[in-house]
Amino acid sequence: MNEFRTVLVAEIMRRVRSRAFKVGLVIGIVAVALAIKAPQLIGSALNRASHSIIVGGSASLNDRAAKLLSKDFAIEGVVSQPNAPAQLLTAHPKAGALVVVSAVGRGVVADVYARDLSFVSAETIKRDLMPLNLALATSASETAIDRYMNVPIALHSVNSKFASSAAADAAKGLAYGLLFFLYVSILMNSQLIMTSVAEEKTSRIAELLVASVHPSALLAGKIAAAAVLAVIQMASWLAVAYFVSGFGAGGSGLSMILRTVTPLEAIAFAVYFVLGYLQLSTVFAAAASLVNRTEDLGSLSGPLVMPVIFALFIAIYALGFPNSPLVTITSFIPIVAPFTMFARIGVSIVPAWQIALSIVINIAAVWAFAVLAGKVYRVGMLLYGRPPKLSQLWLAMRS
Amino acid sequence: MLQVDHVAKSFGDVVAVNDVAFSIPNGATFGLLGPNGAGKTTTMRMILGILQPDHGSLSWDETPVDGSARRRFGYLPEERGLYAKMKVREQIAYFARLHGLTKQLSQRRADDWIEQLQLSEYADRPAGELSKGNQQKVQVACAAVHEPVLLVLDEPFSGLDPVNAEMLLGILQAQQKRGTTLVLSSHQMWQLEELCSNFCIIADGTNRATGTLADLRAQFPTRVLRVSPATDAVSAVLDALPDARRLGMQDGAVDYEVGAGAPLPRILRDLVAAEAITRFEAIEPSLQDIYLRAIGQPA
Numbered sequence: 001m002n003e004f005r006t007v008l009v010a011e012i013m014r015r016v017r018s019r020a021f022k023v024g025l026v027i028g029i030v031a032v033a034l035a036i037k038a039p040q041l042i043g044s045a046l047n048r049a050s051h052s053i054i055v056g057g058s059a060s061l062n063d064r065a066a067k068l069l070s071k072d073f074a075i076e077g078v079v080s081q082p083n084a085p086a087q088l089l090t091a092h093p094k095a096g097a098l099v100v101v102s103a104v105g106r107g108v109v110a111d112v113y114a115r116d117l118s119f120v121s122a123e124t125i126k127r128d129l130m131p132l133n134l135a136l137a138t139s140a141s142e143t144a145i146d147r148y149m150n151v152p153i154a155l156h157s158v159n160s161k162f163a164s165s166a167a168a169d170a171a172k173g174l175a176y177g178l179l180f181f182l183y184v185s186i187l188m189n190s191q192l193i194m195t196s197v198a199e200e201k202t203s204r205i206a207e208l209l210v211a212s213v214h215p216s217a218l219l220a221g222k223i224a225a226a227a228v229l230a231v232i233q234m235a236s237w238l239a240v241a242y243f244v245s246g247f248g249a250g251g252s253g254l255s256m257i258l259r260t261v262t263p264l265e266a267i268a269f270a271v272y273f274v275l276g277y278l279q280l281s282t283v284f285a286a287a288a289s290l291v292n293r294t295e296d297l298g299s300l301s302g303p304l305v306m307p308v309i310f311a312l313f314i315a316i317y318a319l320g321f322p323n324s325p326l327v328t329i330t331s332f333i334p335i336v337a338p339f340t341m342f343a344r345i346g347v348s349i350v351p352a353w354q355i356a357l358s359i360v361i362n363i364a365a366v367w368a369f370a371v372l373a374g375k376v377y378r379v380g381m382l383l384y385g386r387p388p389k390l391s392q393l394w395l396a397m398r399s
Numbered sequence: 400m401l402q403v404d405h406v407a408k409s410f411g412d413v414v415a416v417n418d419v420a421f422s423i424p425n426g427a428t429f430g431l432l433g434p435n436g437a438g439k440t441t442t443m444r445m446i447l448g449i450l451q452p453d454h455g456s457l458s459w460d461e462t463p464v465d466g467s468a469r470r471r472f473g474y475l476p477e478e479r480g481l482y483a484k485m486k487v488r489e490q491i492a493y494f495a496r497l498h499g500l501t502k503q504l505s506q507r508r509a510d511d512w513i514e515q516l517q518l519s520e521y522a523d524r525p526a527g528e529l530s531k532g533n534q535q536k537v538q539v540a541c542a543a544v545h546e547p548v549l550l551v552l553d554e555p556f557s558g559l560d561p562v563n564a565e566m567l568l569g570i571l572q573a574q575q576k577r578g579t580t581l582v583l584s585s586h587q588m589w590q591l592e593e594l595c596s597n598f599c600i601i602a603d604g605t606n607r608a609t610g611t612l613a614d615l616r617a618q619f620p621t622r623v624l625r626v627s628p629a630t631d632a633v634s635a636v637l638d639a640l641p642d643a644r645r646l647g648m649q650d651g652a653v654d655y656e657v658g659a660g661a662p663l664p665r666i667l668r669d670l671v672a673a674e675a676i677t678r679f680e681a682i683e684p685s686l687q688d689i690y691l692r693a694i695g696q697p698a
Contacts, residue, residue, distance in 0.1 A: 014485060211447045211476070212470075
């Protein structure tokens with residue numbers, strides 16, 4: 001236990017002091033802040049441009065059209081019979097488009113002049129002006145027409161976790177975000193372990209270490225240290241995300257979304273992060289003990305990452321089809337389960353026995369991986385020269 | 400006492416150690432000799448518990464070598480390195496901590512070693528910034544900082560320049576004085592002959608000879624006769640001796656290996672009768688001579 005604690009503390013200190021950790025932490029914090037703020041800033045600029053219009057046309061239609069269009073657009077001005085659209089738009093820099101409404105027969109037509117047509121939705125304008133068109137055709141008021149066009153629909157969920165489709169969409173978005181966060185955290189920290197093991201082997205300090213401390217304690221200390229740092233890293237990112245998205249100002253954006261995380265989801269995230277991380281980090285550490293040069297890590301990590309990418313794809317599929325046979329089965333399979341089961345928990349009601357069984361299977365897998373990785377690590381750290389073939393490795397492990 | 404009792408170790412079809420046995424009294428300095436691939440490193444790894452023997456056993460003071468015994472051992476492997484970015488003082492203290500020393504004691508020992516090795520100006524610099532010689536000093540400190548009862552050094556002199564080799568020799572002599580049991584392997588026989596009191600020569604994973612230098616000489620009872628001038632008449636006298644073997648020429652003299660019981664007065668008389676000899680010397684075999692005979696190579 002003392003050996004483990006000594007390795008744990010030393011590894012944490014070594015990593016925390018490393019430039020890579022400091023830079024990674026700062027870049028992560030800045031990236032999270034930017035990821036939250038940038039879409040808001042860009043979106044607000046785009047919205048202003050695409051949702052501000054000038055209404056122009058015959059005086060008898062302008063006010064009626066402006067009233068209808070104001071449901072979806074900010075009206076920057078109402079102009080009668082404009083004859084120079086380009087100049088008008090230049091004079092109103094906030095406006096993205098000029099909509100000229102004219103009466104034709106027993107209806108209306110609209111001419112839209114925009115700096116960038118991709119900013120203006122013709123469908124939205126058509127929908128907004130529909131009551132005016134029908135009013136002219138039927139002589140009924142636009143208010144009445146508007147009322148007739150809206151059919152009240154009540155949604156009632158059956159066997160669903162969510163009371164409304166909006167709530168379901170929000171949960172799906174949240175699960176998607178957390179899933180991606182889970183994927184990045186597990187993969188990034190497992191690869192850190194891989195680099196750390198390879199560094200010790202290639203710097204030839206490994207033999208001195210395994211003569212001083214039991215290889216299992218050494219491996220366990222390294223993995224636990226990386227987990228501690230991962231938690232610190234994630235906590236800092238989440239804290240930044242929480243505050244940057246408006247928590248301090250009464251709550252908005254991501255902070256509000258994060259508040260919708262249920263205790264089960266929070267626990268599931270923590271449990272499946274630990275399980276996924278332990279499974280992958282042990283495999284990555286064992287593999288890294290077999291390389292002789294850190295340059296070989298790239299070719300080694302490729303095949304190891306493939307199952308994780310596969311798991312992520314299944315998990316994304318699970319967000320849409322949480323109870324499909326493929327998703328249900330894979331939510332018990334080690335390496336894949338931490339992603340798929342978490343996705344299922346995020347968007348559906350998973351029977352408790354399935355969650356329990358999945359956790360038990362994955363804990364057993366962690367134990368099996370740790371035993372196997374420990375054997376490979378013990379042998380691999382002392383092997384130099386050409387990487388051993390699988391058969392040689394197997395024999396060495398058995399001996 | 401370290402007791403290595405007929406240990407064997409294989410890796411698949413490759414037999415690294417077939418049958419090696421020896422014992423080392425406490426405080427002795429022991430030389431483990433053998434050609435490359437003889438099984439020296441594997442034997443050392445078994446002593447340290449890094450590898451478990453397939454057969455046989457190892458004990459320290461009559462207790463099987465286990466994790467707790469290993470914490471009292473020290474090891475300087477042949478292939479050795481350091482954490483390049485870790486500071487020298489921290490690095491030495493870290494290895495002390497790994498061997499179970501308290502934080503305070505680890506730091507004190509690290510400071511002592513830094514002072515002893517004259518590394519004070521580098522103490523707070525990353526090890527990667529040190530010269531190779533200074534890095535080697537730090538490696539030795541890491542291996543011995545916890546004051547091990549048994550210090551195993553695999554080819555400790557390999558790659559050292561004469562100055563650093565002298566420095567290491569000094570450290571090992573200091574360890575001898577404080578009663579540390581030392582196990583060394585080296586290809587530099589003269590250094591081992593100077594340092595070690597006991598030896599084990601292994602080849603192909605098997606014991607070839609064990610004991611003190613006197614024991615080894617008794618196991619390989621030979622002498623080298625060095626005679627000048629190296630004329631045909633001298634060679635004819637020596638060639639006529641039973642079991643004599645010509646070794647070569649050195650400084651104008653001819654060297655012959657003869658049995659330890661060869662009748663030196665009679666040989667000298669025959670040589671004087673055959674030639675006006677200027678030099679007749681009977682030399683005890685060196686460790687190198689015995690080593691070469693033990694592993695089956697011509698001396």
